[in-house]
Amino acid sequence: MAETDNSNFGAAPVGTPISAAGNVDPLHLAWVSWFNRLQVFLSRLAPTLWGTHAERLALAGTQLVNGELFIEYDRTNVIYQYQRGTWVYLAGTMWGTLSPDQRPTDLGVRDAGFHFRGTDQQREFIWSGSAWVEITPIGGATSLTHPNVVTKVGPAAGSIQEGGITDLSAPNSGMLNITAAGNVGIGTASPAVQASAGRQYLTISGSTANGALELVTQQADADGNQVGIMQFSDKNSTSADKRIGAIAGVLSGAVANNRGGELRFFIKNDGGGALVWAMVINKVGNVGINTAAPNYMLDVLGDINASGVYRKGGAAGVTTTVTLAKVTTSGANGSLTIQGGIVTGFTAPT
Numbered sequence: 001m002a003e004t005d006n007s008n009f010g011a012a013p014v015g016t017p018i019s020a021a022g023n024v025d026p027l028h029l030a031w032v033s034w035f036n037r038l039q040v041f042l043s044r045l046a047p048t049l050w051g052t053h054a055e056r057l058a059l060a061g062t063q064l065v066n067g068e069l070f071i072e073y074d075r076t077n078v079i080y081q082y083q084r085g086t087w088v089y090l091a092g093t094m095w096g097t098l099s100p101d102q103r104p105t106d107l108g109v110r111d112a113g114f115h116f117r118g119t120d121q122q123r124e125f126i127w128s129g130s131a132w133v134e135i136t137p138i139g140g141a142t143s144l145t146h147p148n149v150v151t152k153v154g155p156a157a158g159s160i161q162e163g164g165i166t167d168l169s170a171p172n173s174g175m176l177n178i179t180a181a182g183n184v185g186i187g188t189a190s191p192a193v194q195a196s197a198g199r200q201y202l203t204i205s206g207s208t209a210n211g212a213l214e215l216v217t218q219q220a221d222a223d224g225n226q227v228g229i230m231q232f233s234d235k236n237s238t239s240a241d242k243r244i245g246a247i248a249g250v251l252s253g254a255v256a257n258n259r260g261g262e263l264r265f266f267i268k269n270d271g272g273g274a275l276v277w278a279m280v281i282n283k284v285g286n287v288g289i290n291t292a293a294p295n296y297m298l299d300v301l302g303d304i305n306a307s308g309v310y311r312k313g314g315a316a317g318v319t320t321t322v323t324l325a326k327v328t329t330s331g332a333n334g335s336l337t338i339q340g341g342i343v344t345g346f347t348a349p350t
Contacts, residue, residue: 048068048071049068050071051071052073053075053104066083068082069081075092076092077092078094078114079091079092087110089110089113089114094115096116098118098120099121103125103132113126116132177189177191183195183200184202185204186202186205186211187204187206187211188204188205190203221257222251223251223252224252225251226248226249226250230246230247231247239272241273241274243268244267244268245275246265247265247266249261250264252283262281264277264280265277265279282294288301
């Protein structure tokens, strides 16, 4: 039979949609034609039987040929193949409701891969050989990489559990959760412990100790290489660099593969085009403000203003000696310069 020969396809089956003019609906006819072609193709490979699920199970082994196909029309045309004395699920999707649950309850190891799709809920399941494993459509696509790697719908509408990266074993199940509000929980099904309206949260919970946010790098070991950065950005900015601030962890030191580290703090000036260095805590704990290389516990490049009391050892108002090379003070009443303990300049008020 030529590929374009439809003479053996017969009349349209009962229930075929008919137009007002009495013609078979073209789209349905195209589908019937394609499906009949599939039947012809399969029949050339091996004999093909049609019937109900119960009829397939009732067939005696002596009546069957190895490789024979059986299409269960009461289960939306799922296909089984007779292999070495037993039926094995081959292909096809069964459609049905989940409320009430119409998923088959008599499946076994030979039915592994059996696909069920809900008609009343957008949910799909694969039979693993021993249990139903749910696969969830996301953005119109279905994600399935392995029967034990799943994306599972959460109890609340729009929420996701496990996110497609954890398996079904008890110790690992439910380690990643995305709630209907858009909050993400790692190690917890209840992220956003202290929540405010209009915000989304990433909550990391340890199983027996603290949760930790860890940033690492794939860069080679070298002094000055960044290990990780936490940045804050303004999506409304017209600047090429939309960041307004950042905190970076940087390798610092000469000991290969065991270097020290420093934290660098960056800010963006109003109307500025890029981040500028504001503060650093270096590998020995010195803090530098407006300087990248602090030599003291607090090293400030620029003016300092204090409104509190100077303290020494916790006590306020204690007199202390400060050695200065030169001191100049000035104001509305004139100026005074002292150098080496000697007054070297004086300007009278005007």
